[in-house]
Amino acid sequence: MRKVTTIPAMADGYDVQAIEAKWQAYWRDHKTYEVDNGDPRPHFYVLCMYPYPSGRAHMGHVRNYTFGDLIVRHRTMLGNAVLSPMGFDSFGLPAENAAIRTGVHPRTFTDDRMAELRSSIERIGAVYDWRREVHSHDPSYIRWTQWIFLRFLEAGLAYRAMAPVNWDPVDQTVLANEQVLADGTAERSGALVEKRDLEQWFFRITDYAQELLDDLDGLDWPERVKVMQRNWIGRSEGAAFSMPVVDADGQEHADGVSVEVFTTRPDTSFGMTYAVMAPEHPLVSAVTTAERRADVEAFVDQVAGASDVERMSSQEALSKRGVFTGAYVRNPFTASPVPLYLADYVLMGYGTGAVMAVPSEDQRDWDFAVAHGLPHLRTVAPPQGWEGEAFTGDGPHINSGFLDGMLKDDAIVAAIDWLEGQGLGQRQVNFRLRDWLVSRQRFWGCPIPVVYCDECGVVPIPDDQLPVLAPDDVEFQPTGQSPLQSHEGFLHTSCPRCSGPVRRETDTMDTFVDSSWYFLRFCDPWSSDAPFSPAAVAEWMPVDQYIGGVEHAILHLMYARFFTKALADQGIAPATMREPFSRLFTQGMIRLDGEKMSKSKGNLVAPDEILDAEGADALRLAHLFVGPPQEDVDWEGVGLDGCSRFLQRLWRLAQGEVGSAAVVRDVTADDEQIERSVHRLMAKVGEDYERWSYNTAVAACMEATNDLYRYAQSEQGPRVDTLNFAVDTLLLLLAPMAPHLTAELWERRRGGHIHAERWPEPNPDLLGVDxxxxxxxxxxxxxxxxxxxxxxxxxxxxxxxxxxxxxxxxxxxxxxxxxxxxxxxxxxxxx
RNA sequence: GCGAGCGUGGCGGAAUGGCAGACGCGCCAGGUUUAGGUCCUGGUGUCCACUGGACGUGGGGGUUCGACUCCCCCCGCUCGCACCA
CATH class of the missing domain: 3.10.20.590 (Ubiquitin-like (UB roll))
Structure with a gap:
């Protein structure tokens, strides 16, 4: 916990509260950071991930917006037209859960919290062009989210399908794969996710799998985020081929059934000693023999109740559960029959839902073979003295007919060529990425704008009837069911096509849909005949610097990339705009006693308290000074007192309260040394800003201030021009970090507005020391x-x-x- | 298991292959002050035979005139992925 210390005595006249309020009002009233489209200056788009409106800001917000604000102010001083918008990700379950608890409508709840968050963001001195504010639940935003949905529907990018889906029993809704954690719990609610077969809406993100993968290379993003996305997309290259189902003697079935398998190692096919299908495979019933049917059905029933995660990650799953079907498949390479099993480690949703098993070159197959008493045959010669089980490395092929002697890469090519030549299979690329499930059975989200007509099927709401808004006269019951599902007035309407009675879709969209295009709306939030004009988007996009938490590495950042590409391909955004965020910075988390600071843990340190005492500049500086911005920090390490003291020292120095009176004289060696050190400081701080090394930038300014204290207190007194040059430069360099104090001091010393000044550039001739x-x-x-x-x-x-x-x-x-x-x-x- | 990152004083952390520990916190001493706090100045890696010297960046090896930095092996921590065929 933060120690309660006595507030340091104020430097004479440094009234933190008055000064900070004064300048926040100044920037608002003078529209300092409002920027118009068509501004002639070079453009720069800085964006912090828009927040869920959770009420007053927490330390994570402060950290995030401090970085963003610093860049906005620095870039502006460098002469850019800087687009710095802000908005709110204002749909989501907390508002709905609160409504169930208190009866307050989610809109009222959300609007209140938005206002609170906005004012606490303003209190840290972060500046935005608030004219461009967008929030997800604004009817004008809903309208265009729905409009985009309908364009995706027309393009076949949105579709409805029955699928086994993740069901969150606490939040009473389905979730996308991305929203389920590795341990099988829901990312949001923490509930253990169940599997259900439901008809749901999907976006066809898999159409973009390859491009999403390829375009990562050109992005200036943290490597670990790119790695996470690559893993999630999970591209693998190999071959798919089919094997006829036969009996133990190799006799084909009368109905000519065959099983298609996918493998990345077709070169090892001669070592196949069995094959496996997923328990949900459509051919299970057809291939199972009469004497195995009872065991097979028991196994299928057992697996049906388990979620993917239970199947794939639990200890029982690793024990290689499986059952023999009684059927065999003919290995096309050897023409021999191998037994066909079912096992729950094979997933229906990946590849063909069936695999060939080569125990000698795949450890999973080895384990299964051991558990079920199946043989293995080496087809890649392991190194001398190999004592392991499966050998997955490279080596000359053996026991492999026409592949004998080849190394892995050549053998893969030869095996695929052979399959293609025989007409049995072909080269194939598979992705782990699945289509994005976007429907949610909740009230407080963007309604999906379609109706269901007995005559016409799924019918989109015409564009001129958008937005479809949820009704206000709803009651929230703790049943977990969305009130839309029982609201007669909303539910029933007439078909836009045949005018007959129809039922409305009651599902809403995943809130990640809203956040997948808000950065585009910011370019042109006034647009009323399209979600945005391509010209405005071309003017500002892509975002030059995007800032947010690493927790969105896959979810939001993948969806937003998909939207950008899809909108470009639909002609809604400029066709050349393939990526939304050129540079991404992911800031570290703030912990307290080693734990993530969060409401649920009850370990929040409220920024408000600190803003009341030490002020925004000290808090901002403390966040910048504590360490590298991408690293997690413990709040204990945040040196607020030191930063506050530093600002007071700077105030006294700039107000001429330190040392002896400045004198007019010719430049001495000491004076020149000070002047040179100021030029070096300009170079240092400028470089540090560019490389996100704010902690060292602050340190350099502290060091300079200490030097100037000694200089001002020196025997002969400071030279007036030298001291003024040094102090003014110091204020300019600190202006993006501590905007209020530097603005006030600049006005007192020089008149005018410091943030309208040019960023100081060092004289290269004076950078050296003599x-x-x-x-x-x-x-x-x-x-x-x-x-x-x-x-x-x-x-x-x-x-x-x-x-x-x-x-x-x-x-x-x-x-x-x-x-x-x-x-x-x-x-x-x-x- | 695989992948990525990280290991430096009492603490947060600095350091393009070239003075290890900038800057801040804390601590010690002096000054200012009726006193405390604030403020100002100085000191503060460890050890010793103390105007000097030895040791020191998780451990071990290597490259180099020179290594916190580059390479190899090991240990520890954090994060991500984890039967994806």
């Missing part, structure tokens, strides 16, 4: 430090180093074997 400390090493160990002219030659440096008495003592008369000279900083004498 005298430096040269390090003299003997055998790599520092033995002396000597002040030298910065411009000395190698020979001079060597001479000076060898003249050192300390060095002579170390050498003890020995002759150097070698002298490494890096003038003017270092000489290393090797003996």
């Amino acid at each position: 005298r430096v400390t040269m390090v003299v090493q003997v055998n790599g160990k520092v033995r002396d430090r000597i002040e030298v002219e910065a411009g000395i030659t190698s020979q001079q440096a060597e001479d000076i180093a060898l003249a050192s008495t300390k060095v002579a003592a170390q050498l003890g008369g020995a002759t150097p074997r070698k002298v490494v000279v890096r003038p003017p900083r270092l000489v290393n004498i090797v003996v």
